[in-house]
Amino acid sequence: MDWSAEAIEQLRALWAEGHSTAEIGRRMGISKNAVVGKAHRLHLPARPSPIQREQAAAASAAPRPVAPAASTAPAVPAPAPRPVAQAPAPVESVARPAAPVLRAAPPPPVVRPFQRSNARSCCWPIGEPGTPEFRFCTSEAFAGKPYCLEHASIAYVKARDRREDAA
Template identity: 85%
Template sequence: MDWSAEAIEQLRALWAEGHSTAEIGRRMGISKNAVVGKAHRLHLPARPSPIQREQAAAASAAPRPIAAVAPVAAPAPRPVMPVAPRPPAPAMRAAPPAVVRPFPRSGARTCCWPIGEPGTPEFRFCTSESFAGKPYCLEHASIAYVKARDRREDAA
């Protein structure tokens, strides 16, 4: 958007009236983001968010009871009790290193389809022989590679 002098003056006037950025955008025929960006570049004064304004309005609308304040006596000083020294904390044992199982690879390419939940002992890969030039076996390739028209038919 090219900001003419008239458009800038209109923005400043609507901003001063307290309209929201979305409302200013609607009135000027531009996007809310264009209004926000230009207001920032013009260093227009910030306004509280609509959420904060609604909370402040709700808080000011509710009547507050006035409580009588009674004088409070200072608490009496407490005697200092000697503290027995604590025994030293047991040494922290380091966590055992994570077990990394090597990915079994044979001379032929194997399927890389994940099976199970990662991070659990049951997690593994399919490792069946992969399908010509694909990282998956025939069964998993049929799941991974779906034609676009097939997906549209399933969606209906």
Template identity: 65%
Template sequence: MDWNSESIDRLRALWAEGLSTAEIGRRMGISKNAVVGKAHRLNLPARPSPIRREAVPRVAVPRPAAPRIPLGREALPRETPRPAAPVIRRPAPMVAAAPAPVVTPQPTAVVRSFPRAGARTCCWPIGEPGTADFRFCTAESLGGKPYCAEHAALAYVKARDRREDAA
């Protein structure tokens, strides 16, 4: 983009209107980054961040600390079940032969270390993490890639293909 005095004046006017950099770029037929760069070089006044919202103060809610999990493979056992839910016992009625209430065990989540057996197995996740049926595809991986042929086709997409999908 050649910045002549006419385009600089137009940039200053649109900037003074308070338009976003993307909108200024659309109106001038240039990229948002070109607008940001030129505004910086012209020392135009900074805009308030759209991310910061100082009008409403947030109330901090204390959260319980997450359990720390060591990163090394040897630090975690293959499967670490959660402790069973506490059994709630109710006082028995005054009848002598009343059976005790039966409590069914709750399903426990399973925490597994990364189960990739070697550098030649696919590590594509299958299922919902944290559930008992969560696992990884263990088919033979492509050379130099962490996935098998089927999952590599999903994971690696050419940049040109993505731009065509977006259009």
């Protein structure tokens, strides 16, 4: 958009009136982002955040305490506060140890037994974890792998050469 002198003046006027950037854009027939960009380049004063505006409006709508009106009557001094009578302390005060602060014990960790019979058994999970049916395959693991031959063939898939797809 080419900003004419009239458009800039209209932007400045609408900005000074406190209209939102979206409203200014609608009135001028341009996008909100165009308004924001030009306002930034013109160094127009920043707008307060809509959140801050809502908080300020709520604070101004809240009733404020009214200060008492100044009267022409002479000020009467306030009476001095009377001392509060206290009961005498018992002669024999027993010092009690401070009660220990009890903190809630952290919940015990959830430990589920790993159902592998030995380090050479397959650890392929079967079923949904957390259900009673959940278990691990206990077949003998393939040499150097954590899974049996069947599950290793699922877990370790050779990456295809992309050149094969191109042909």
